[in-house]
Amino acid sequence: MPATIRDVARASGVHISTVSRTFSAPHLVNPETRVRVLACAEDLGYRPNRAARALITGRTHNIGLIIADIANPFFPPLIKAAEGQARHRDYHVFVADTNEDASAEEELVHALAKQVDGVLLCSPRMSNSLIEQVSREVPVVVINRQVAGLPCVVMDVGQGARSAIEHLLGLGHRRIALLGGPRGSWTNREIRRAAGAAARSGGAELTLLGPNPPTETGGGAQAEQVRRSGVTAVLAYNDLMAIGLIEGLDQLGLRVPEDVSVVGVDDIALSRLTRPKLTTVATPTAAAGRTAVDMLLQHDSEPRPRGGGRAAAVGDRRTTAQVMLQTELVIRDSTGPAPGSGRTRPGGTSEGPGPHRRADPGGPTGATGGAVAS
Amino acid sequence: MPATIRDVARASGVHISTVSRTFSAPHLVNPETRVRVLACAEDLGYRPNRAARALITGRTHNIGLIIADIANPFFPPLIKAAEGQARHRDYHVFVADTNEDASAEEELVHALAKQVDGVLLCSPRMSNSLIEQVSREVPVVVINRQVAGLPCVVMDVGQGARSAIEHLLGLGHRRIALLGGPRGSWTNREIRRAAGAAARSGGAELTLLGPNPPTETGGGAQAEQVRRSGVTAVLAYNDLMAIGLIEGLDQLGLRVPEDVSVVGVDDIALSRLTRPKLTTVATPTAAAGRTAVDMLLQHDSEPRPRGGGRAAAVGDRRTTAQVMLQTELVIRDSTGPAPGSGRTRPGGTSEGPGPHRRADPGGPTGATGGAVAS
């Protein structure tokens, strides 16, 4: 039913190539012809078929964004930032959700592969080797994971976890639990590694709880375990789990931060709305989205080898840089002195100004994170 | 760089049509040939180009889902449900976010048009006539809006608003504010209409505040207005605004529900986490997602007229049914007796069992909503 270029050509009495040029290279066609063609096109409701165009140009002007769980409020700022950046470069973003499922992830990459010029793989659950394999089918930038030979943008959660543990140590905590995230998460491994090292060097004991689904429910489900383990502080894989845990502890009659201190990771908007407000490791989510788009599109303007047109797609011959963005501990109300440590609570911290206050959420802070190697 | 069907044909010494059949109609090719072809394909990492396939079959097996604001927690359950339903039918869902912007919305429909078999337009901000226009380019199902001649699925927010107002009237409130949502929202109009009627027939005064952006910030920004207006209860366009408003009132020293009662709409997960827990109109979000996918794909199995292949796409000749799903008032802790009304608070309601307790979030409750007309 929709009109094709041929219909427009017929209606305006010119060759299809002239119609094509009317849209993609207007300066090459006689003004009079142009207006006539445009009129006919308007009349017939003609829109160039982007799929057909992509078939020959090798450019779709779309990018795919694959997300582990769209319901996790961690992602929307990243998505929005990516979309904004893409829009500047005249690209559209298609988002797909994998439900934390590795095989769905792979399937979606294939589904998207030829409809986009590249894919942003955000917090992938696939194995590294599988990522490498799919990256041969379509240009990929990985977010929240380092995989050798591929362009990546990660947050320095190691540093964040270290700061969190040090913060807890400073409050007198010596028995700390790490509420682990999902299996297959790079972030999870990094946090575990860094938190373990920091605890050890601070003379504290670190109990590992997990893996768990990275959701409120996943956090809440471990409340009983936390109580039984007798720890006085918990570092959670993310804010959602931290919030769920606080709820769970509450139902068990444990108060936060009086009985147990809780630290999250991500600094989602929600962490400012719950009571107590959450102490958390802020990650530059928006900056990550922007950076990833830039990396994917960095060779966009380069002339592409014509002939065979067969899409040496965007980002081909890309320098496989790896970028690490800085994180920052934001101290709010969910952490306090360890019970029985004799310390008193440092006055109502709650985001007062000071070294820990976060400058500009998702702003340049993170974007300046140094590029690393390769 | 990626292998094409031609490469596989060359490598396995058969014609490309045989390779094609190996994938799309295996029973038509000799088992020996088949294994040889499959081996070569595997070897070369060949994947059929879905864009090229779509060009000729007229089916992409993708559906587009256009969302006003992906950061609004109202949408993820709908997205997830749509994805699940689509997956059953062997479809993938591509999500796009419009940032509440009508023109971005239109642009995205065009970007998606030829890459998907149909589009779910969720809470559109476009004008009805524009929706009608784009629906000529690609099959569309509209969610959260009724537009004549197009298949729609809406929630009965009118009924919900009525229940909410009646609930407030029952608590003795006589001066109520309606915290309006974004311009161009069908839901907003429905709520206003129904709430206005209910208030009038209950002898209450309804103050309109808005339009506002449907976010926490948008809600919080009206806190001062709410105080000044002297109302004792507020019905907000959605939960996010309700929560933002509660925060804002809190900062002005007004307590909820002691000083002001607040009701939201949507019953997002967050509304159970804030203090006080939010009284709200639960909408069957997941059911809406599922239903919309079903409506879009209902003629999927029908044989398609071959010849010209030009995609009398999915859902063509669709019966343009309009479905309305039921809503339900969920009473939690953000509503109480009007100050000075002499009434006392009915004991700790908070989701106890009873007529208002919600059965199964997004479950069959809503899915059974009756089909209506046309």
Place this chain on the structure above:
DNA sequence: GCTCGTGCTGCAAAGGTTTGCAGCGAAGAA
């Protein structure tokens, strides 16, 4: 021995677009 059916494969058109090249007419230069 001939016909027919069956099982497999090749041929070529079709789908909607872009783009290098060639052609054409007119205007300007020699």
Place this chain on the structure above:
DNA sequence: TTCTTCGCTGCAAACCTTTGCAGCACGAGC
């Protein structure tokens, strides 16, 4: 007048698949 140049347009190949039709070889039935 003849040769260029220039501005515009048409031609046809190419992108990667799918699919109706035809062709081929072979075995069975008469």
